[in-house]
Amino acid sequence: MNIHGQPHRSIEAEHATRSARIIDQTFLPHQVEWRELHTMEEAAESIRVMRVRGAPLIGATAAFGLFFALREDASDAALQKAYEVLHATRPTAINLRWALDRVKRVVEPLGSEQRADAAWEEALAICEADVATNHAIGRHGLELLRAIQAKKADPAAPMNVMTHCNAGWLATVDWGTAISPIYQAHDAGMNVHVWVSETRPRGQGASLTAFELKEHGVPYTLIVDNNAGHLLQRGLVDVVIVGTDRVTAHGDVANKIGTYLKALAAKAHDVPFYVATPVSTIDWTISDGIREIPIEQRSDREVTHMPGLNAAGVRDEVLITPAGTQARNDGFDVTPAALVTALVTEHGAVLATAAALRELRGLM
């Protein structure tokens, strides 16, 4: 999507040097800084410290990481080691493993002199497939938005969509998952307005989703996460759409911490709660999300400190609690399938049930 009117992807291949350019998202929304990745370690570090984040973008970055490793050393041992390093960067995202497995499956049968080329092509293919997938998710999501709008007392009134964290184009290669239907609705002339939850602790809503929507010209209002229940109670939300980092075969959804509270509140007020997800984010090997999805424990510092721009316009960080305060920082929570109205995939909307997901899997 656009930055300052120029179309961009969140990860761009540089064919001449066989490197990848990423937007260093830790600088957003205050600065747009591009960063070149040339080595597996650079790719791993970028995932680990969240220069790139969002399940699909993590997967694409890891695929380039495997290519960088194989360019240095295409042996089985090097492949295995790179796989492990990249896989260990973030424990929750299922796409990370999916993308690594996809590249590994392609290169493993090949001779070592062919592996790097094949990995490069596969990384590019993963990027193209992600863009196509997200565009399809947006198309199916748009149909759901139109159906909700048709039922509104005043169909010309703004369609109020609430989202959480950043499941926009910056979380994917392009379009985004949860925000893809919003972009398509806006571009189609629908009067759509987005409630952007800031998404503490890292504030990906306040920084990334706000940045994206602003650059694309979609009307939005920033709220604190605490405000979600109130707005739902007052009838100011027509639909909630979020992304996900992992869906189980029974439809449980892991997503950024705080998603579960929004799902509970949407249910209490009979507002549809959609989870936009590529099929690759479904982990067919597990069913009970609460028992089986590992929840990443992140640093205290993300809770006790807040980064931003100071009055002098310089990036800085402030301590918001008494010095020495201990914090707990669960990165994700799990929303049980019963609270999910539907999963919006590239193959259409699917109920978050074991039976519906089994059927979806059978179609593929």
Added chain:
Amino acid sequence: MNIHGQPHRSIEAEHATRSARIIDQTFLPHQVEWRELHTMEEAAESIRVMRVRGAPLIGATAAFGLFFALREDASDAALQKAYEVLHATRPTAINLRWALDRVKRVVEPLGSEQRADAAWEEALAICEADVATNHAIGRHGLELLRAIQAKKADPAAPMNVMTHCNAGWLATVDWGTAISPIYQAHDAGMNVHVWVSETRPRGQGASLTAFELKEHGVPYTLIVDNNAGHLLQRGLVDVVIVGTDRVTAHGDVANKIGTYLKALAAKAHDVPFYVATPVSTIDWTISDGIREIPIEQRSDREVTHMPGLNAAGVRDEVLITPAGTQARNDGFDVTPAALVTALVTEHGAVLATAAALRELRGLM
């Protein structure tokens, strides 16, 4: 309670000068700054910009404000004007009106030469009554905590209490409402641990509740507001206790934005959700909290900027969103009575129902 080992109240009368000393809470938790109030305007400003906050402390400060006004001019017109200015400082807190009415009722029948003295005495009495009330709330709350602990599989395991915002001694004259039972449990040797929600946008949990508990030596862990659902889902919360700014005659509860989400999550996991409140916070004139309690709209800036201490140890503020972002900032939300396990008052625990509250009122 204690600061650096010294007992203090959040508002202290200076008898010699007939002034009041408050802790300027906008400097907490990084600095303990006392501020002298001598005029009605100073009192009103302190309430308006939240140097003092919390329903009972607002009430006590307003009572001193009325005294300051009457010391200058004890006419009916001055009384009425001061009442109006003080009443307009914060729209949601019921105690504000309650305290102003209490002083007004005492001074109105008096001659103008007696009014200031009577107002001073009444402000002192309001403070003493608040301390006694909060101590009683804590005693009754402690019984509830003991009952919950007795039912735990391992009664020696920590009792995990979740709270929201700051309903501790800094929100009252002393003891606090929601935190009073926690102080009493801790002092009685109970193994109590508090989940402190940071409470965006103003972060009263991260700053004030964390500060209080730390100074008193009560074990606590700071979390982002988004984490509440996850901890409840994982069985890591035994009870939720919050304060309130206004309770309706039917038991609906207005409290800091985000309370409603915690109440929904507590209900979903069958965890008791208690609201600690002096009877003076009950507004007998209204029943339906969602329709009848006005919700204060606060400044965008509280959402888009975050104050704290920078790396140099200087108080600063950072912008956390793209420049020019529009925000919505509802100060409070309303939790319907059906989600409230009980109200914990100075007269004991009371069901949040019209019938139980009618009975409570009859006893008084």
